[in-house]
Amino acid sequence: MGKSLKHIGVLTSGGDAPGMNAAIRSVVRTCTHHGIEVTGFYEGYQGVIDDNAETLDARAVAHIINRGGTMLRSARCAEFRTREGRQKAYDNLKKRGIEGLVVIGGDGSFTGASLLSDEFDIPVIGIPGTIDNDIYGTDFTIGFDTALNTVVDAVDRIRDTATSHNRLFFIEVMGRDSGFIALNAGIAVGATNILIPEESTELDEVITKLKTGRENGKTSSIVLVAEGEKMGDALFMAEETKKHLPDYDIRVSVLGHMQRGGNPTCADRVLATRLGVAAVEQLMAGHSSVMCGVRNGSVCTVSIHDAISRKPGIDRNLMHIAEIVSL
Ligand code: ADP
DSSP: OOSOOOEEEEEEOSSOOTTHHHHHHHHHHHHHHHTOEEEEESTTHHHHHTTOEEEOOGGGGTTOTTOSSOTTOOOOOSGGGSHHHHHHHHHHHHHTTOOOEEEEEOHHHHHHHHHHHHHHOOOEEEEEBOTTOOOTTOSOOBTHHHHHHHHHHHHHHHHHHHHHTTEEEEEEESOSSOOHHHHHHHHHHTOSEEEOTTSOOOHHHHHHHHHHHHHTTOOOEEEEEETTOTTOOHHHHHHHHHHHOTTSEEEEEEOGGGGGOSOOOHHHHHHHHHHHHHHHHHHHTTOOSEEEEEETTEEEEEEHHHHHHSOOOOOHHHHHHHHHHOO
16 A cells, blocks of 8 residues: 555546446545545546535435436536646545545546646546446446446337338437447347448448348348448438438437436446446555556456557457347
8 A cells, every 4th residue: 555545536527427326436435434524526637626525425326326417517527628727626525635646537527637648746536427338447337337238228119110010220329430339239129230430341341231121021120320320320321221222211319418317237337336436446556547447357457548548349259149030
Protein backbone atom coordinates (compact mmCIF):
# COMPACT_ATOMS: atom_id res chain seq x y z
CA MET A 1 0.00 0.00 0.00
CA GLY A 2 1.14 3.55 -0.71
CA LYS A 3 0.64 6.54 1.58
CA SER A 4 -2.68 6.60 3.33
CA LEU A 5 -5.44 8.05 1.22
CA LYS A 6 -7.91 10.44 2.85
CA HIS A 7 -10.13 11.92 0.21
CA ILE A 8 -11.10 11.01 -3.39
CA GLY A 9 -13.54 12.24 -6.02
CA VAL A 10 -15.88 10.28 -8.29
CA LEU A 11 -17.83 11.28 -11.40
CA THR A 12 -19.74 9.81 -14.33
CA SER A 13 -19.01 11.24 -17.78
CA GLY A 14 -20.01 10.83 -21.43
CA GLY A 15 -22.87 8.56 -22.46
CA ASP A 16 -24.79 7.14 -19.51
CA ALA A 17 -25.07 3.39 -19.01
CA PRO A 18 -27.15 1.20 -16.71
CA GLY A 19 -24.95 0.08 -13.81
CA MET A 20 -23.16 3.42 -13.38
CA ASN A 21 -25.13 3.89 -10.15
CA ALA A 22 -23.98 0.52 -8.87
CA ALA A 23 -20.39 1.60 -9.60
CA ILE A 24 -20.81 4.90 -7.72
CA ARG A 25 -22.30 3.02 -4.77
CA SER A 26 -19.43 0.59 -4.76
CA VAL A 27 -16.78 3.34 -4.87
CA VAL A 28 -18.48 5.21 -2.03
CA ARG A 29 -18.99 2.17 0.18
CA THR A 30 -15.45 0.92 -0.39
CA CYS A 31 -14.20 4.33 0.72
CA THR A 32 -16.47 4.28 3.77
CA HIS A 33 -15.11 0.83 4.59
CA HIS A 34 -11.55 2.18 4.50
CA GLY A 35 -12.31 5.52 6.21
CA ILE A 36 -11.77 7.58 3.03
CA GLU A 37 -13.90 10.66 2.31
CA VAL A 38 -15.61 10.76 -1.11
CA THR A 39 -16.83 13.76 -3.07
CA GLY A 40 -19.24 13.12 -5.94
CA PHE A 41 -19.07 15.62 -8.81
CA TYR A 42 -22.25 16.29 -10.77
CA GLU A 43 -22.43 16.20 -14.56
CA GLY A 44 -19.01 14.83 -15.29
CA TYR A 45 -16.09 17.20 -15.78
CA GLN A 46 -18.47 20.17 -15.85
CA GLY A 47 -19.10 19.59 -12.16
CA VAL A 48 -15.37 19.63 -11.41
CA ILE A 49 -14.90 22.89 -13.33
CA ASP A 50 -17.95 24.47 -11.61
CA ASP A 51 -17.21 22.81 -8.26
CA ASN A 52 -20.72 21.38 -8.33
CA ALA A 53 -20.24 18.55 -5.87
CA GLU A 54 -21.11 17.08 -2.52
CA THR A 55 -19.77 14.64 0.00
CA LEU A 56 -21.23 11.16 -0.41
CA ASP A 57 -21.57 8.83 2.54
CA ALA A 58 -22.83 5.24 2.60
CA ARG A 59 -26.45 6.38 3.03
CA ALA A 60 -26.24 8.85 0.13
CA VAL A 61 -25.92 5.89 -2.25
CA ALA A 62 -28.73 3.81 -0.75
CA HIS A 63 -31.44 2.50 -3.13
CA ILE A 64 -29.50 3.20 -6.34
CA ILE A 65 -27.97 -0.20 -7.13
CA ASN A 66 -31.13 -1.17 -9.03
CA ARG A 67 -31.60 2.10 -10.93
CA GLY A 68 -30.51 2.91 -14.51
CA GLY A 69 -28.90 6.23 -15.42
CA THR A 70 -26.58 7.94 -12.96
CA MET A 71 -27.43 9.81 -9.75
CA LEU A 72 -24.41 12.07 -10.39
CA ARG A 73 -25.82 12.78 -13.86
CA SER A 74 -23.53 12.86 -16.86
CA ALA A 75 -22.54 15.55 -19.33
CA ARG A 76 -20.35 16.33 -22.26
CA CYS A 77 -18.06 19.19 -21.25
CA ALA A 78 -16.31 21.12 -24.04
CA GLU A 79 -14.36 23.30 -21.59
CA PHE A 80 -12.53 20.28 -20.20
CA ARG A 81 -11.02 19.72 -23.64
CA THR A 82 -8.99 22.92 -23.10
CA ARG A 83 -5.93 23.25 -20.87
CA GLU A 84 -7.60 26.21 -19.10
CA GLY A 85 -10.65 24.09 -18.33
CA ARG A 86 -8.53 21.31 -16.88
CA GLN A 87 -6.57 23.87 -14.83
CA LYS A 88 -9.85 25.06 -13.27
CA ALA A 89 -10.83 21.47 -12.57
CA TYR A 90 -7.47 20.74 -10.94
CA ASP A 91 -7.66 23.89 -8.81
CA ASN A 92 -11.07 22.80 -7.48
CA LEU A 93 -9.82 19.30 -6.74
CA LYS A 94 -6.84 20.76 -4.86
CA LYS A 95 -9.05 23.21 -2.96
CA ARG A 96 -11.12 20.30 -1.68
CA GLY A 97 -8.03 18.27 -0.77
CA ILE A 98 -8.89 15.52 -3.26
CA GLU A 99 -5.98 13.12 -3.81
CA GLY A 100 -7.38 10.94 -6.59
CA LEU A 101 -10.28 10.77 -9.04
CA VAL A 102 -12.37 7.81 -10.19
CA VAL A 103 -13.86 8.42 -13.64
CA ILE A 104 -16.74 6.21 -14.75
CA GLY A 105 -17.27 6.60 -18.50
CA GLY A 106 -16.11 5.73 -21.98
CA ASP A 107 -12.92 6.32 -23.94
CA GLY A 108 -13.55 10.07 -24.34
CA SER A 109 -13.83 10.45 -20.59
CA PHE A 110 -10.63 8.44 -20.15
CA THR A 111 -8.79 10.67 -22.62
CA GLY A 112 -9.74 13.67 -20.49
CA ALA A 113 -8.73 11.85 -17.29
CA SER A 114 -5.40 10.90 -18.78
CA LEU A 115 -4.63 14.50 -19.78
CA LEU A 116 -5.59 15.78 -16.32
CA SER A 117 -3.30 13.27 -14.67
CA ASP A 118 -0.36 13.92 -17.03
CA GLU A 119 -0.61 17.70 -16.76
CA PHE A 120 -1.27 18.05 -13.05
CA ASP A 121 0.05 14.87 -11.51
CA ILE A 122 -3.23 13.84 -9.92
CA PRO A 123 -3.96 10.10 -9.84
CA VAL A 124 -6.93 8.96 -11.95
CA ILE A 125 -8.54 5.55 -12.27
CA GLY A 126 -11.04 4.62 -14.99
CA ILE A 127 -14.08 2.37 -14.74
CA PRO A 128 -15.52 1.44 -18.16
CA GLY A 129 -19.17 2.44 -18.31
CA THR A 130 -20.71 2.29 -21.78
CA ILE A 131 -23.39 0.14 -23.37
CA ASP A 132 -21.25 -0.32 -26.51
CA ASN A 133 -18.60 -2.61 -24.95
CA ASP A 134 -16.05 -0.89 -27.21
CA ILE A 135 -13.20 -0.41 -24.74
CA TYR A 136 -9.90 -2.21 -25.00
CA GLY A 137 -8.66 -4.10 -21.94
CA THR A 138 -11.91 -5.45 -20.55
CA ASP A 139 -14.14 -8.26 -21.75
CA PHE A 140 -17.22 -6.34 -20.63
CA THR A 141 -18.11 -2.74 -19.94
CA ILE A 142 -20.78 -1.73 -17.43
CA GLY A 143 -24.15 -1.40 -19.19
CA PHE A 144 -23.46 -3.75 -22.09
CA ASP A 145 -25.29 -6.74 -20.63
CA THR A 146 -28.33 -4.63 -19.75
CA ALA A 147 -28.46 -3.06 -23.22
CA LEU A 148 -28.19 -6.51 -24.81
CA ASN A 149 -31.09 -7.81 -22.79
CA THR A 150 -33.15 -4.74 -23.64
CA VAL A 151 -32.46 -5.25 -27.34
CA VAL A 152 -33.26 -8.96 -27.18
CA ASP A 153 -36.55 -8.24 -25.40
CA ALA A 154 -37.53 -5.58 -27.96
CA VAL A 155 -36.61 -7.74 -30.96
CA ASP A 156 -38.52 -10.72 -29.53
CA ARG A 157 -41.62 -8.53 -29.55
CA ILE A 158 -40.97 -7.40 -33.10
CA ARG A 159 -40.47 -11.01 -34.12
CA ASP A 160 -44.01 -11.83 -32.94
CA THR A 161 -45.44 -9.40 -35.45
CA ALA A 162 -42.86 -10.33 -38.11
CA THR A 163 -43.89 -13.99 -38.03
CA SER A 164 -47.62 -13.20 -37.92
CA HIS A 165 -47.39 -11.16 -41.12
CA ASN A 166 -44.50 -12.85 -42.99
CA ARG A 167 -42.45 -9.70 -42.75
CA LEU A 168 -38.83 -8.86 -43.16
CA PHE A 169 -37.61 -6.45 -40.48
CA PHE A 170 -34.49 -4.30 -40.57
CA ILE A 171 -33.78 -3.38 -36.95
CA GLU A 172 -31.16 -0.77 -36.10
CA VAL A 173 -29.34 -1.02 -32.78
CA MET A 174 -26.72 1.17 -31.12
CA GLY A 175 -23.04 0.87 -31.99
CA ARG A 176 -21.61 3.79 -33.96
CA ASP A 177 -18.12 2.31 -34.11
CA SER A 178 -18.64 -1.23 -32.96
CA GLY A 179 -20.92 -4.17 -33.55
CA PHE A 180 -20.83 -5.83 -30.13
CA ILE A 181 -24.52 -5.20 -29.43
CA ALA A 182 -25.64 -6.18 -32.93
CA LEU A 183 -23.53 -9.35 -33.02
CA ASN A 184 -24.46 -10.71 -29.59
CA ALA A 185 -28.11 -9.69 -29.75
CA GLY A 186 -28.27 -10.94 -33.36
CA ILE A 187 -27.26 -14.42 -32.26
CA ALA A 188 -29.67 -14.32 -29.34
CA VAL A 189 -32.68 -13.33 -31.47
CA GLY A 190 -31.86 -15.62 -34.38
CA ALA A 191 -31.21 -12.87 -36.92
CA THR A 192 -30.81 -13.89 -40.57
CA ASN A 193 -28.16 -11.23 -41.17
CA ILE A 194 -26.05 -9.19 -38.77
CA LEU A 195 -24.46 -6.06 -40.20
CA ILE A 196 -21.65 -4.47 -38.21
CA PRO A 197 -19.01 -1.80 -38.91
CA GLU A 198 -16.10 -4.21 -38.34
CA GLU A 199 -17.19 -6.48 -41.18
CA SER A 200 -17.64 -5.34 -44.77
CA THR A 201 -20.72 -6.92 -46.29
CA GLU A 202 -22.15 -6.40 -49.78
CA LEU A 203 -25.84 -5.80 -50.31
CA ASP A 204 -25.85 -8.75 -52.75
CA GLU A 205 -24.86 -11.11 -49.94
CA VAL A 206 -27.73 -9.88 -47.77
CA ILE A 207 -30.24 -10.27 -50.58
CA THR A 208 -28.98 -13.72 -51.59
CA LYS A 209 -29.29 -14.93 -48.02
CA LEU A 210 -32.81 -13.57 -47.68
CA LYS A 211 -33.84 -15.20 -50.97
CA THR A 212 -32.28 -18.52 -50.02
CA GLY A 213 -34.05 -18.39 -46.66
CA ARG A 214 -37.40 -17.90 -48.36
CA GLU A 215 -36.71 -20.73 -50.82
CA ASN A 216 -35.96 -22.95 -47.82
CA GLY A 217 -39.31 -22.16 -46.24
CA LYS A 218 -38.40 -19.20 -44.04
CA THR A 219 -41.49 -17.00 -43.77
CA SER A 220 -40.05 -14.02 -41.87
CA SER A 221 -36.60 -12.64 -41.26
CA ILE A 222 -34.81 -10.22 -39.00
CA VAL A 223 -31.76 -8.27 -40.12
CA LEU A 224 -29.91 -6.57 -37.29
CA VAL A 225 -28.01 -3.43 -38.33
CA ALA A 226 -25.50 -1.66 -36.08
CA GLU A 227 -25.91 2.10 -36.47
CA GLY A 228 -22.31 2.42 -37.69
CA GLU A 229 -22.78 -0.11 -40.52
CA LYS A 230 -20.79 1.21 -43.46
CA MET A 231 -23.30 0.36 -46.21
CA GLY A 232 -25.88 2.67 -44.61
CA ASP A 233 -28.54 2.77 -41.90
CA ALA A 234 -31.47 0.39 -41.52
CA LEU A 235 -33.80 2.58 -43.57
CA PHE A 236 -31.33 2.76 -46.46
CA MET A 237 -30.76 -0.99 -46.30
CA ALA A 238 -34.51 -1.63 -46.36
CA GLU A 239 -35.05 0.68 -49.35
CA GLU A 240 -32.21 -0.92 -51.31
CA THR A 241 -33.46 -4.41 -50.51
CA LYS A 242 -37.00 -3.48 -51.58
CA LYS A 243 -35.65 -2.62 -55.06
CA HIS A 244 -34.41 -6.19 -55.43
CA LEU A 245 -37.17 -8.00 -53.53
CA PRO A 246 -40.30 -6.00 -54.43
CA ASP A 247 -42.76 -8.65 -53.26
CA TYR A 248 -41.33 -8.71 -49.69
CA ASP A 249 -43.22 -6.88 -46.92
CA ILE A 250 -40.28 -4.94 -45.50
CA ARG A 251 -40.39 -2.85 -42.29
CA VAL A 252 -37.84 -0.85 -40.35
CA SER A 253 -37.47 -0.33 -36.62
CA VAL A 254 -34.84 1.90 -35.00
CA LEU A 255 -34.60 1.02 -31.31
CA GLY A 256 -32.84 4.27 -30.29
CA HIS A 257 -32.41 5.55 -26.77
CA MET A 258 -34.53 2.91 -25.08
CA GLN A 259 -31.37 0.79 -25.31
CA ARG A 260 -29.65 3.01 -22.74
CA GLY A 261 -32.35 2.86 -20.09
CA GLY A 262 -33.76 0.38 -17.63
CA ASN A 263 -32.67 -1.30 -14.45
CA PRO A 264 -29.22 -2.87 -14.71
CA THR A 265 -29.08 -6.65 -14.99
CA CYS A 266 -27.54 -8.78 -12.26
CA ALA A 267 -24.36 -9.17 -14.34
CA ASP A 268 -23.94 -5.40 -14.70
CA ARG A 269 -24.56 -4.77 -10.98
CA VAL A 270 -21.99 -7.36 -10.00
CA LEU A 271 -19.45 -6.10 -12.55
CA ALA A 272 -19.94 -2.49 -11.44
CA THR A 273 -19.55 -3.46 -7.80
CA ARG A 274 -16.35 -5.41 -8.47
CA LEU A 275 -14.83 -2.58 -10.50
CA GLY A 276 -15.80 0.06 -7.92
CA VAL A 277 -13.93 -1.83 -5.20
CA ALA A 278 -10.95 -2.37 -7.52
CA ALA A 279 -10.75 1.32 -8.47
CA VAL A 280 -10.50 2.48 -4.87
CA GLU A 281 -7.96 -0.24 -4.11
CA GLN A 282 -5.86 0.95 -7.05
CA LEU A 283 -5.81 4.49 -5.66
CA MET A 284 -4.99 3.16 -2.18
CA ALA A 285 -2.07 1.22 -3.65
CA GLY A 286 -0.71 4.44 -5.12
CA HIS A 287 -1.51 3.58 -8.75
CA SER A 288 -2.68 6.00 -11.40
CA SER A 289 -3.77 6.16 -15.04
CA VAL A 290 -5.13 2.65 -15.14
CA MET A 291 -8.55 1.34 -16.02
CA CYS A 292 -10.08 -1.51 -14.04
CA GLY A 293 -11.73 -4.18 -16.13
CA VAL A 294 -12.51 -7.86 -16.20
CA ARG A 295 -10.69 -10.50 -18.24
CA ASN A 296 -11.57 -14.19 -18.29
CA GLY A 297 -13.70 -13.71 -15.20
CA SER A 298 -11.07 -11.94 -13.10
CA VAL A 299 -10.69 -8.27 -12.30
CA CYS A 300 -7.66 -6.79 -14.08
CA THR A 301 -6.08 -3.45 -14.86
CA VAL A 302 -4.88 -1.97 -18.11
CA SER A 303 -3.11 1.34 -18.67
CA ILE A 304 -5.53 4.11 -19.59
CA HIS A 305 -3.25 4.86 -22.51
CA ASP A 306 -3.88 1.38 -23.94
CA ALA A 307 -7.59 1.57 -23.13
CA ILE A 308 -7.96 4.73 -25.23
CA SER A 309 -5.48 4.04 -28.00
CA ARG A 310 -6.35 0.45 -28.81
CA LYS A 311 -9.60 -1.01 -30.08
CA PRO A 312 -11.09 -4.28 -28.88
CA GLY A 313 -11.49 -6.73 -31.75
CA ILE A 314 -14.81 -8.31 -32.56
CA ASP A 315 -14.95 -12.04 -31.78
CA ARG A 316 -14.51 -13.73 -35.19
CA ASN A 317 -15.67 -17.00 -33.71
CA LEU A 318 -19.00 -15.41 -32.81
CA MET A 319 -19.31 -14.16 -36.40
CA HIS A 320 -18.71 -17.71 -37.60
CA ILE A 321 -21.28 -19.11 -35.19
CA ALA A 322 -23.86 -16.54 -36.32
CA GLU A 323 -23.22 -17.56 -39.92
CA ILE A 324 -23.68 -21.27 -39.20
CA VAL A 325 -27.01 -20.95 -37.39
CA SER A 326 -28.68 -18.32 -39.56
CA LEU A 327 -29.76 -20.57 -42.43
P1 ADP B 1 -17.46 8.84 -23.60
O1 ADP B 1 -16.69 8.99 -22.35
O2 ADP B 1 -18.75 8.11 -23.39
O3 ADP B 1 -16.62 8.31 -24.75
P2 ADP B 1 -17.30 11.55 -24.77
O4 ADP B 1 -16.42 11.16 -25.89
O5 ADP B 1 -18.43 12.47 -25.08
O6 ADP B 1 -17.99 10.31 -24.04
O7 ADP B 1 -16.38 12.23 -23.65
C1 ADP B 1 -16.94 12.67 -22.43
C2 ADP B 1 -16.23 13.90 -21.97
O8 ADP B 1 -14.83 13.60 -21.76
C3 ADP B 1 -16.22 15.07 -22.93
O9 ADP B 1 -17.38 15.83 -22.88
C4 ADP B 1 -15.03 15.87 -22.44
O10 ADP B 1 -15.36 16.62 -21.29
C5 ADP B 1 -14.05 14.76 -22.04
N1 ADP B 1 -13.16 14.49 -23.18
C6 ADP B 1 -13.39 13.71 -24.26
N2 ADP B 1 -12.35 13.76 -25.13
C7 ADP B 1 -11.45 14.60 -24.58
C8 ADP B 1 -10.16 15.08 -24.99
N3 ADP B 1 -9.60 14.70 -26.15
N4 ADP B 1 -9.51 15.95 -24.17
C9 ADP B 1 -10.07 16.32 -23.00
N5 ADP B 1 -11.27 15.91 -22.56
C10 ADP B 1 -11.97 15.06 -23.33
